[in-house]
Amino acid sequence: MTTHGDSATRSGAPAVAARTGPPDAAEEPPATTGDDSLPGALSGLRAAIGATRYPLALPSAGSARHTAAALTDQLDDYLLPRLARLDAPLLVVVGGSTGAGKSTLVNSLVKARVSAAGVLRPTTRSPVLVCNPADAAWFRQGDLLPGLTRTTEPSDDPRALHLVTAPALPPGLAFLDAPDIDSVVDANRALASQLLAAADLWLFVTTAARYADAVPWELLRSARARGAVIAMVLDRVPAEASDEIAAHLAEMLDAQDLGRAPLFVLPETWVDGQGLLPEAVTAPLADWFARLAADADARAAVVRQTLDGALAALHPAVEELADAADEQVAAADGLDERVRAAYRGAERTVEQGLQDGRLLRGEVLARWQEFVGTGELFRTLEARIGRLRDRVVAAVTGRPAPSAELRNAIESQLVTLLRGVASEAAEATYTSWKAHPAGAGLLEPTLAHPSDDLPERAERMVRDWQRGVLELVRVEGADKRFVARTAAYAVNATGLAVMIAVFASTAFIPTGLELATGAGTTVAAQAVLQAIFGDQAVRTLAAKARGDLLERVRTLLDAEADRFLSRTTDARPDAEVGDGLRRAAGRVELARHRSGLAADEEDSR
Amino acid sequence: MTNITGRIREAFRGDQRVDPDALIARLDAVRRFLTAVDGLLPDAELVPAHTLVERAGTRLALSRDHTVVALAGATGSGKSSLFNALAQLELSPVGVRRPTTGVTHACVWGPLEGANRLLDWTGVLPRHRFVRESALDADDETALHGLILLDLPDFDSVQRSHRLEVDRLLGLVDQVVWVVDPQKYADRVIHDSYLREFHRHRDVTLVVLNQATGCPRPSCPGSWTTCAGCSTPTA
Structure with missing residues (x-):
């Protein structure tokens, strides 16, 4: 077993434990004073985003529609349900390139064959959620990721969420095995980014052959921009190269300002008869998660950091939407002006002809x-x-x-x-x-x-x-x-x-x-x-x-x-939609500062 | 590895190459056609034909006796290992740090002098050119005489410049060998940006599934049905 030298200290205690805010902040009930509360402000923002259309074919319209859809998904899938239940189990979304061994890793961590692993790429097409039987009720009721239908059977439908319970997993923690982020199957990629947006913690899996691929790094950068808590796994490392690759990856993480993310290095090894990795290999990772599961404060801190990061990232994204909406109005005005100019010219010609x-x-x-x-x-x-x-x-x-x-x-x-x-x-x-x-x-x-x-x-x-x-x-x-x-x-x-x-x-x-x-x-x-x-x-x-x-x-x-x-x-x-979006985002920002989540952010920086 | 390199070397044998004279005759026919229809057909429609004549003309003027074959693939798929195996020499650095190969390496079977102009055209630096055939070899390598093998950088790593280099060279080479491995063969970038584009060139495209040792044999052929649109001969 090889573990990157520094990761012992990094992962010794769950990395975010030190950043816990005032201990009572998590217990604070969400303010319920009308629209000023965070959920109220978010619902208002969601309505404003939903009401905005980008019908004119401007360069910004396509990306605005895309952003709007992504934001709506994130609000429905994660922010609103998570704010409603801050104490819900921590959702770890396992993401990474195809063939990185995500499913094998999840299976090994929960010590059961819950997600199909295989050699045909892409393997996982329908996401699999594994949790302790005690937490199953929360995930089954479908507040989180409401767009996905719950099933108890494995399925190939990408809009289904396969729920599995595993007693080996401590309560308070759930793993979601996402499809690959760079697959040739378009639906896989869209679903993967939707699932990652719903994560409390990203467990990012890459391999010795893949750690320099461009696609995962783009995703990691976007995760950092959203303030999500990230843990990295470098999988399938040839024993003789482990030190060199781990050092290089750590360098790359530092260069991307992700140096604080705990890094686990797993060697290339043979799976046992059940398709699980040897326990010795996954031990450091399993220990880290066990400690996280046992420590409610650390868990809450992870949730709050990711939640706050996601909320803070809303503002610039909504600003982009508002700009696109303004651009639509301006373009419509410009088009109108071209019509008026032409017909004013026609009128002038008639007038001149008379004179x-x-x-x-x-x-x-x-x-x-x-x-x-x-x-x-x-x-x-x-x-x-x-x-x-x-x-x-x-x-x-x-x-x-x-x-x-x-x-x-x-x-x-x-x-x-x-x-x-x-x-x-x-x-x-x-x-x-x-x-x-x-x-x-x-x-x-x-x-x-x-x-x-x-x-x-x-x-x-x-x-x-x-x-x-x-x-x-x-x-x-x-x-x-x-x-x-x-x-x-x-x-x-x-x-x-x-x-x-x-x-x-x-x-x-x-x-x-x-x-x-x-x-x-x-x-x-x-x-x-x-x-x-x-x-x-x-x-x-x-x-x-x-x-x-x-x-x-x-x-x-x-x-x-x-x-x-x-x-x-x-x-x-409507000429007002851009300002409407900005006002709604401003209310969210205000509510975020009031909610106490922002105080954590100040501490952590 | 010896088995697969044998098969690939077989595919590069000199007697399997296209006869340059026939090629020149066909190119001449296209050129005559273009002269004949000049001014009669819309110019925009003829642009691809003009481009072809010009590029093929330049290429043939540089050398008629060489075939430029490029090994292309994702980072970590083993392009350089395959390159070294085919050359039976350690020419291109192999490593575990990704991305490993940042510049194109070339190996020429036969005398370097004749190939130099062609390599200048493709932009391979002189210090990255190697000669395979030497007086020390017996007749083992004569079958491959005239082959220029290029080891390209990867196209999917964080180093954007590598991809630019690959895109540039793919437009210049005569034949492409795509090296994929079981971990990466379903990556979008390989299919969307390259294999799908190159299916029109299937006669000069070869796909090698490398590092297949960890891959249970019976399931592999099935996977190729997923990219039926870009299916090419696989080795």
Whole structure:
């Protein structure tokens, strides 16, 4: 038998005995004052973690979901049940690489073949819990690790916990033989880390061939970060190499700040007929556990150190979750901002188009000039009867009156403009979302184009606006002062003139002069035109009509933008969740300091 | 050990190697194909073919008469012991402290001069190159003439640099021998990162289950069914 030289003193007394806090602290009943108690604060934290979602596909979301699941497991599996019963038996989780001999070691310690050991890797697939018959009731009732169903038969189901009683094991101590931490079987690894998170004490088993593997060291570092109590077993050591390897491992432990962990070195040996290691080999380890089992204070100290470490580690983990939640909110805001920017740009384009006279080209201008040049404007302006006559003419000649054509031209020009800006905005939003990791996940190909019914809605909107303008002229016409000036103007013609005025910049008044002159329109007619567009009343009407048009355009584009915005709204987490998580973690931290567990930590450092 | 080294040495015999001329002809065919379709097929699809032509061309230009075989495996699986056994000389340090081998060692059967350029390419330092065949040997080793055996560092220890070295060299060697042992053969890193990747190269991959003395014979073959996806000839 070979034991690392120093381990005798290290393991002479259970290493944590010296760190026992005030002896009465363990007996203190958990404070029950509402949410300020530690269990209350933890339940609050658990609810806050459970309520937080990470729907946007950000880089931090995957790890946040993973952390959240791990934290919830740890709260359910260990922290809440352990706080409820601080005097429950000490759970030693035996963890380590596949083939390290964990099961053989557990069997040998309890002097019975309770866990299947074998040469096929990974051997242990379903965890096995061994305890004294007196403690069986506590583990059977299932407060600890509630997600695992208890069985009394060995099984291959990784979600089953095989309970075995062994009289050779002293009461107050239980061993859990976990699956390997680095197995090729994914479920094994997930289960192993879940079980290790539920441990009061980690018994970490490694071998001469494995002690420098990278995976176990990562796990050991995470255990140290959580303040868990660790004992190391270096198994299957060739007799001739034991001193060299033990020294090297001790060096590595020191370098990782794990030097205080007791180290047991077991030589490579032959198992007896029952598959157990010779008693002489396991004696130092068995003695250490026997002393731990017999000493209630030492046991309590182990429990409290691990518990406190796990509680202290909650805070940074929750902080990470809160950051991820904040990032989700910020990303949703950023995506919204991209949509708004694109559609604000579309609105500005329309506004500019109205101001710079861009719309007063092509067909609209032609129709306007036709309207002016054929004299229809003047006829209709001169007498209301003109409208009736127009209709008669149109009916007889089968050709729409120039005023109707002008209205149609205005409509189609506006619709074309709106379709253009809506397509541009949709495309710009689509591309900018595509470049965003979370945005790409929310996109659908249809979003790259404006909605299918946009042309119809735009047409309806323009027609509504034109009706609105006529209505406006009619209402304003009722005004006495205005009536005096425009009594002769027909509502329809005035309305068209107002629409044209909406499209014209203030500097450019389309008098239709060129064409009017060409058509031999009288100078008097030109004077009328000048008068119309120079009229303050018409200008006021035009300003109102422009405001109305822009308002309608905004409504139309907002509906388009909503196709994007509704997606972020569905995915957006509540802006408060990040702070909610932080507050819940803060309450846990406060309760931890009050509970007296933290005092131990101060002592131990 | 003699039995297994015999079988492995048998697998490396010179007369079992691929004829370089045939290889060059096939490589030429791929090159002609690439020239013919240049500009007609999407470039992105042709990247693997271009990479192959370039790397195989470089490799063949360096030496046509050598086969580079790498022994790869986890720390403590006995790569260096196997290396020494195959070479029948103590060339690579063997030890109990893990990880033992930090740099790649090479053993060349035949004159070193011809292999030097190839070894420069793989980046094996001159002081870690050894020559196996000498005037003192009888004709025992002539069957292995042209073999360059590399002993790689481990890929699973706390020394991250070792894994980088292994990953680099695995892209350069002609044949890989995976050395696994009964303790570690189910480790995730071996399967996920290596064996599954290399199953496409099964013709040039060999798996050795080392240290199997503690392993009851009848149960061993069954274990290989667990990694049917990456099954390769085992020795």
